[in-house]
Amino acid sequence: MNALIEFQDVCKYYHMGDTTVVAADHISFQIRKGEFVAIVGSSGSGKSTCMNIIGCLDVPSEGTYLLDGRDVGQMNKNKLAEIRNALLGFIFQQYNLLPKLNLVENVEVPLIYAGVPRAERRERARIALEMVGLGDKLQHKPSQLSGGQQQRVSIARALVGEPAVILADEPTGALDSKTGREVLSLLQELHAAGNTVVLITHDNSIAVQAQRIIRLEDGRVVYDGPSNAPEAVVTPRAAGTGGGASA
């Protein structure tokens, strides 16, 4: 089985005046179809850079990123927009719903850009909202919902285009622990249904919900393996000094 997401020595440099910041330093990994992977790291570890590149919002400075066998680094902005629309579903920490639109209109946005006819769009958006348990609030505005409900709308929006990868960036960051758990179990359901889920987080307790953890530190991969291994939640450096602190 070929990898759905493949990073080959991906580097990302940012130039700030005279200094060059290395945000990603020869990162390599593969994610197969149907996996549930958490990319973990503290702030500045390069996980946001990773997420931007996986999400085709940015391209590597060096190295190769293959998404579904396609070399994203060679694509122009229009092509990247098409890829985002067809292959990726985003779930953001801040939900990022459009406040003036109702739930159906919010969820159908990716389908508008995919050129799906109006009637079909409405129907698919409705089904997606029913799947996340909001079938009774189709005409509500996002501001009328709780945070957990809003995040479920954003999950419905991520699902509606039937993407190859669901990319969740700190999906529980703005939620209390109870609703956070609900959202996580929803992600696990999606994984169980065969979706590929990539979860970006700084929180080990969230990360262990995934099957596999890729831990980043200073732009490098320091751990890549199953989430139930003891090294998964303890950084090797911290383990080496005997600190045992969990990030």
Added chain:
Amino acid sequence: MNILESLSLAVKNIVSSKTRTLLTMLGIIIGVAAVIVIVGLGNGLEGYVSDSFSSMGTNTLTVMVLSRGSTRTMEVEDVYGIVAENSQYLDLCSPTVSLSGSVKVGADTTSSSVTGVSEDYFSIQGYEVSRGRGLQYSDIATRTKVCVVGAYLDQAYFGGNAVGQTLRVGGQSLTIVGVLEQQAGELEEGGADDCLFLPYSTASRISGRVSSYVVTVPDEDFLSESKAALEDALYEFFESDDFYTVTSMSEMLETMTSMINLLVLVLAGIAAISLVVGGIGIMNIMLVSVTERTREIGIRKSLGAKERYIMQQFVIEAACTSALGGIIGILIGYGLSAAATRVVTSLMEATLTVSPSAGAVALAFGISVGIGILFGYLPAKKAAALNPIDALHYD
């Protein structure tokens, strides 16, 4: 994503911020309304001038003999001769001798328009005699001291019973032999009915030489040919073109019309500046809107919106805003035109219809949409070029 999707999105955005949209459109509204009223006023003025000129007769030529020729003096008989020789081009002829001075009716004095004319003058001008008789050839030939008065003099000084009465012009006592039918809607001093006509031969005794003539042409479609024939004959007579001018009413009408058109163009141009200002207002608000909606743009981009869709959305929104402004401006322009028609009509006691032309309305609408697209382009470009990562994290 097609145009219709962008259009419905634009309408949604416009409806959701009514006050702002209205203020944004204000410049366009004022500009379009002003252009429409000014063009309408110009049309009305042109119609008014053309009406009053055609009532004076568009089939007439006016000859002015400026001075005595170097070798010959042009007499009335010479002009009649020229008209008779060119009967193919020229029809009727009447000398016109304008007498300045007052008309004395008993002890009253009034200043009417007093003109010495021939027996053909009334048919040239289309005047009808309502009572008594018009001027006759024998009056001209024998320099009879008679006159025909307009309805105003008849009513104001003779109580509608002028025929047979006398009045004095330039020291001559004239017997009124006829009264003309009323010309204007109302009788008033200085109006079209405040006039008096006497034989030109009688008038020239008071004023001196006859120097001006009205000549009609048989077919006004060949007015320029007739004019050329008359000019040729006059040139032949004087052997110079320094001593006469021939003007036609339709030429004067054309001159007046082109002057009015120029005036309207200049005024409409000034009004159109407001359209440009309005366009800048739209650009300003769209730029603010792009900044406000940076996050929305980021979200849309992350969900797969291409640059051209974002661009399309903002350009269409700007175009919709200014088109809506254009429509409101057109409606207000029509309202103001109707109001102006009433005001002008009641103030000037003249019928002047302020009528915006369909062409001007279409142009105003087209320009306002164009301005929306033109001034919406820059903000749209800015929106489309936003980096999705930065836009997503914009607060």
